[in-house]
Amino acid sequence: MISPFQNISLKNREKLLYTLESSRLTFPKNQSILSNINRGNIIGIVVKGMMQIIKNDYDGTRTIIEELEEDDVFGTDITPLSNEYEIVTKEESVVYIIDYDEIKALELENKKYYSQFIKNLLEIVLLKIEEKNNRIEILTKKTIRNKLLEYFNIETRKTKTRVLNLPFSFTNLADYLAIDRSAMSRELKYLKEEGFIEIKKHKITLLYDKY
Amino acid sequence: MISPFQNISLKNREKLLYTLESSRLTFPKNQSILSNINRGNIIGIVVKGMMQIIKNDYDGTRTIIEELEEDDVFGTDITPLSNEYEIVTKEESVVYIIDYDEIKALELENKKYYSQFIKNLLEIVLLKIEEKNNRIEILTKKTIRNKLLEYFNIETRKTKTRVLNLPFSFTNLADYLAIDRSAMSRELKYLKEEGFIEIKKHKITLLYDKY
């Protein structure tokens, strides 16, 4: 995880946040934060705590899209923030909210830490985009089995092992893969029966040779 | 379309490219360019011409993922570039290839145009990420009909009209939505029959009220 304030001294960080006219907001546990924030072109930075981006479907289903922790960045473009989405604190959390126009207006020749901040944001956003590409790669697979296998491949490529610890519940995995949970459960059963994988709690072990 | 060289003079742009040790490469029409480039952590900028990012499926299907034109940026993270992908010129094209590590190593206090370049890249990447979010929003819909309707909504939201000119073929649309072309064709027929849409060539008119 890269901090947006990487290589910026605490003092300069404060000056930067002042220049950007950022607001520092504190929210109690289990509060929806976007209702309190003007949903314009903003970038948020998590200072402390934990939050979840939740999608509310028209039928009332609530899906966890992403978890945000310290140093995580969210906001316009980076994360979807239309009115179907909300961000909810899972513990007391502190965030900075910055108007993206203020970032665009930064006069770069003035201070090195202005530029450093932008550079950090670029790096963070490039990592985010990689995640999105991965998800697209999975979602474009046509069958549940292929979605699962692609997910396994991508995740184990990161750790270079055959073992994969689900960072969330199977219910959330089904949401991530955009498939029905029970159908996924069925397919996982088949994969186990056919000897491709082994599952213990949230630990999945691949028993096949990756291509 | 934002140019990565926005607000950078031609002279500074040359200095920048020199500092970044970029290569300027020219390719004839219908050539695969990645075979000539070290697929490391690179960022490419299209100077002139037109190229397509093609995905080769294991079964031999070739799918157009994205078209790249002047000022377009591609490369690590921004666009998927694993070995399943290739970039093919559709006309004679000129590109700059830059090692991403060189960008990371830029000493920002030295020159304003270094920072300006990073800032431009940030803006470009934020736009790309928005596109990816849109596509994910579509791909997570469960039925073909809902994928189509979501696509229509997103595209017409951009232009604020009820009319939508497909920027590509229906075959490509099916790929974009990750659905079978003939099944999509069938669903479009139903949508026409039920009076939701009207299609003339590649122009789709929405006849329903958007939510």
Add this chain to the structure above:
DNA sequence: TGTAAAATGTTGCAATTGCAACATTAAACT
């Protein structure tokens, strides 16, 4: 620690979809 809520496993069944195969039309190329 006891209880409510959430997650998981399972299955039948209907609906949706992918696939194959083909005819027709449009576009690209020499």
Add this chain to the structure above:
DNA sequence: AGTTTAATGTTGCAATTGCAACATTTTACA
């Protein structure tokens, strides 16, 4: 201009999947 190639439209059919409904287990929390 003529020919090859790609795109489009259509349909039957089998396979996959979503959905509903339920039992069981695990987790959260008062």
